[in-house]
Amino acid sequence: MRTDSSPGNLPAREHLPAGSAGTPVLDVVIPVYNEEKDLQPCVVRLHEHLRRTFPYAFRITVADNASTDTTPQVAARLESEIPEVRSFRLEQKGRGRALRTVWSASDAPILAYMDVDLSTDLNALLPLVAPLISGHSDLAIGSRLARSSRVVRGAKREFISRTYNLILRGSLQARFSDAQCGFKAIRRDVAQVLLPLIEDTGWFFDTEMLVLAERAGLRIHEVPVDWVDDPNSTVHIVKTATDDLKGVWRVGRALATGSLPLDRLARPFGDDPRDRDLTDVPKGLARQLVGFCVVGALSTLFYLLLYSGFRSFSGSQIANALALLVSAVANTAANRRLTFGVRGRGSAVRHQAQGLVVFGIGLALTSGSLAALNAATSSPAHSTELAVLIAANLAATVLRFLLFRAWVFPDRRDETAASTVVASHNPASHNPSSPTYGTTTAAHQQHQLPHQQHPHTPLPQRPNATAPQAPYSKYDHNQTNEFRAGEAADRTWGDATMQLQAVRPHDHDPRDTRDAR
Numbered sequence: 001m002r003t004d005s006s007p008g009n010l011p012a013r014e015h016l017p018a019g020s021a022g023t024p025v026l027d028v029v030i031p032v033y034n035e036e037k038d039l040q041p042c043v044v045r046l047h048e049h050l051r052r053t054f055p056y057a058f059r060i061t062v063a064d065n066a067s068t069d070t071t072p073q074v075a076a077r078l079e080s081e082i083p084e085v086r087s088f089r090l091e092q093k094g095r096g097r098a099l100r101t102v103w104s105a106s107d108a109p110i111l112a113y114m115d116v117d118l119s120t121d122l123n124a125l126l127p128l129v130a131p132l133i134s135g136h137s138d139l140a141i142g143s144r145l146a147r148s149s150r151v152v153r154g155a156k157r158e159f160i161s162r163t164y165n166l167i168l169r170g171s172l173q174a175r176f177s178d179a180q181c182g183f184k185a186i187r188r189d190v191a192q193v194l195l196p197l198i199e200d201t202g203w204f205f206d207t208e209m210l211v212l213a214e215r216a217g218l219r220i221h222e223v224p225v226d227w228v229d230d231p232n233s234t235v236h237i238v239k240t241a242t243d244d245l246k247g248v249w250r251v252g253r254a255l256a257t258g259s260l261p262l263d264r265l266a267r268p269f270g271d272d273p274r275d276r277d278l279t280d281v282p283k284g285l286a287r288q289l290v291g292f293c294v295v296g297a298l299s300t301l302f303y304l305l306l307y308s309g310f311r312s313f314s315g316s317q318i319a320n321a322l323a324l325l326v327s328a329v330a331n332t333a334a335n336r337r338l339t340f341g342v343r344g345r346g347s348a349v350r351h352q353a354q355g356l357v358v359f360g361i362g363l364a365l366t367s368g369s370l371a372a373l374n375a376a377t378s379s380p381a382h383s384t385e386l387a388v389l390i391a392a393n394l395a396a397t398v399l400r401f402l403l404f405r406a407w408v409f410p411d412r413r414d415e416t417a418a419s420t421v422v423a424s425h426n427p428a429s430h431n432p433s434s435p436t437y438g439t440t441t442a443a444h445q446q447h448q449l450p451h452q453q454h455p456h457t458p459l460p461q462r463p464n465a466t467a468p469q470a471p472y473s474k475y476d477h478n479q480t481n482e483f484r485a486g487e488a489a490d491r492t493w494g495d496a497t498m499q500l501q502a503v504r505p506h507d508h509d510p511r512d513t514r515d516a517r
Contacts, residue, residue, distance in 0.1 A: 009264050010193060013135035016109055024084075025056035026129055027108035031098040032075075033065040035116045039074045042116045047082055049122045056133075059108060062087045063098035096205025100198070103191050111191055115182035121226040128223050129185050137221035138190045138267075139213050141176060142183030146224035153229030160237060164244065171252055172211050176220055179207040183225060190218065193264050203240045204247035211251055216265035258343035288405065291339035295331060296397045303327040303393065304386065316370055316385060321363060328359035331400075332408075340409035354408040361403070362396035 016025065028046065032039055043060060050058050062075040064087065075087035090098055103111045110132050114120060120142055131137040144151045145165065151158075161180065168174040184206060186194070190213070198208050214220060254260050306323035314322075332355030336342045342351070369392035373380050380388075 010267050011189060012267065013138070013187070015135040016133050023057070024059040024108045025133065026050075026054065026058040026110045026112060027061055027102075027106045028058065028125075029061045029063050029099060029102045029106075029111070029113040030116050031063045031065055031095045031113065032067065032071055032116050033093060034067045034069045034071060036067075036070045036074055038116050039071060040078060042118050043078050043082070043085060045118065046114075046122065047084060049125070050084075053126060058084060059106075060085045061102050061106070063102045064089045065093045065095065065098050066091050092201075094201040095203060096198070097201035099205060100195050100201070103186070103188075104195060106188070109188045110185060111188055112185035113182070115230075117230040119227050119230050120181070120183040124183065124223050124225045128183065128221075131221040132185055132187050136219070138187055138218040139210070140185045140221040140223060141178065141210065142181045142225040142227075143176075143178040143222045144181050144225060144227045145177045146222060149224040150226045151229075152227070157229060157237075160241065164241070167245075167248060168207065168211070171248055172255070174211055175214060176210055177222060179210055181225065181227070182206075183223075190265070194218075197260060197262075197264075199250070200247050202243055204244050207244065208247060208251055211255075212260065212262065213265065215255060215260075216262040217267065218265055258337055258345075261344060263343065288339050289401070292335060292401050292404070295334045295339055296401075299327050299331040299334070300390070300393055300397075302330065304389075307389070311382075316374075317367060320366055320370060320389070324359060324363055324366060328355060328362065331355070332358075335404055336409065340404070342409060351408055355404075358400050358403050358408065362393070362400060365396045365399075366392040368392075 028050075030039075030042065030046075035042075039062065043062065047060060050060075060082075062078065062085065064072050064075055066089075072087070072089055075089075078085045079087045088102055090101060099113055110129050112125075112129060114125075124142055128140045128142060132140055143149060145162065161178070165174075165177065165179060168179055180203070186209075194209060194213060194216075197212055198205060200208050210220065303323050306326055307319050310319035310322045329352065332352055336348070336351055366389055369388050370385070373385065373388050377384075
């Protein structure tokens with residue numbers, strides 16, 4: 001994947017236009033486990049806040065993580081009393097599992113979640129989702145560690161939170177400031193490609209989602225939040241920390257080996273249509289040159305160490321050939337991953353074969369230099385040999401970069417430009433039988449998300465649109481279908497760009513300008 005020039009597999013971000021539609025713009029998921037006391041006050045307060053302040057249609061989905069108390073009954077009662085509330089029951093625990101399941105089946109273009117304790121001030125909700133609606137960002141997170149955030153919590157949890165984020169920065173080079181704040185949102189078109197890549201089903205789900213999104217070059221918007229710790233939290237800190245560290249190791253290993261297909265998440269260069277019409281855009285020469293120089297310097301040191309070791313029991317020509325062969329394989333692998341951004345195992349054997357051809361050219365240069373030195377003097381000093389080899393390797397390095405860039409790892413943007421996916425919507429492609437999630441017990445079979453009420457007006461397509469878009473998920477009150485995990489991988493989702501209804505744009509209660517606390 002070339003993050004600087006790849007045409008990408010995600011459509012360019014678009015502002016979600018206001019229009020007539022029955023589909024909510026925002027779906028806020030509240031994952032709960034045995035929250036019979038806090039669930040109703042949370043939902044009522046959140047609903048009232050959204051009704052007063054959010055200028056689009058919305059939905060609140062309660063995702064019950066196999067609660068053993070009366071939480072399912074409370075959720076069902078809220079659903080029957082409040083039109084914008086839906087409930088969904090899972091028979092397995094795991095916050096990540098709940099978010100993946102509900103987000104996968106939701107038809108809203110903006111997906112969010114928050115913790116049931118509402119520790120985060122709800123005034124940050126609109127700033128959280130606004131960049132996603134406008135098309136500016138792909139994900140948005142609330143940050144308790146931003147300078148302007150106001151946080152009330154104990155020293156123990158403060159220390160754990162900051163330590164964990166320092167670990168992420170040191171091990172996974174994460175740049176976002178707060179991985180575990182339970183206040184996040186994502187565009188649906190991004191979620192449909194990103195969620196199948198996430199393995200964790202528990203508390204590490206957030207971190208894994210953010211790390212993969214950041215490594216893929218997606219834009220993450222951070223919102224400073226006011227946050228008050230819930231002293232009655234049931235989170236097991238030690239177990240959660242242990243699971244998180246295991247997740248850091250797993251994700252770090254996957255990123256190091258290039259086993260994650262992050263190229264699926266690539267965006268086109270420039271989301272402005274004027275940028276897409278440009279030709280001869282620079283292809284990252286400066287970045288590639290810097291990366292190649294760093295890899296080359298390390299490879300030269302590695303080569304010299306190998307040569308010195310092999311020279312202790314063999315002649316100079318054999319030592320040079322062996323050292324150059326081993327270092328060439330390592331150099332090709334490092335440049336493939338770090339300099340030219342090629343991930344995964346595809347074409348790895350071909351790249352190594354081409355790298356060996358480049359190695360042969362370098363061998364001819366260095367061996368020729370040694371032959372010339374031996375012809376000039378019968379017993380050259382070891383330091384002289386090294387100096388000649390360094391000069392020859394510098395010349396071979398320049399030639400290697402040119403061959404790598406033009407032949408081994410060429411920029412294939414022009415070949416793949418025709419397959420660039422663009423945002424579009426085709427009402428004729430709606431499939432009423434598209435599977436959605438259903439409840440797992442008979443008592444909850446009626447609690448499903450509503451289907452779309454009206455077709456949407458097609459948006460104008462950009463030029464070069466060649467890939468048809470999948471249909472939107474639909475929800476049928478008269479039929480319960482089981483949702484299959486990984487529906488996104490089957491491409492049963494549609495694009496999230498649609499006509500949306502701005503509802504109650506001036507609706508607010510003059511008697512109450514803030515939420516009750």
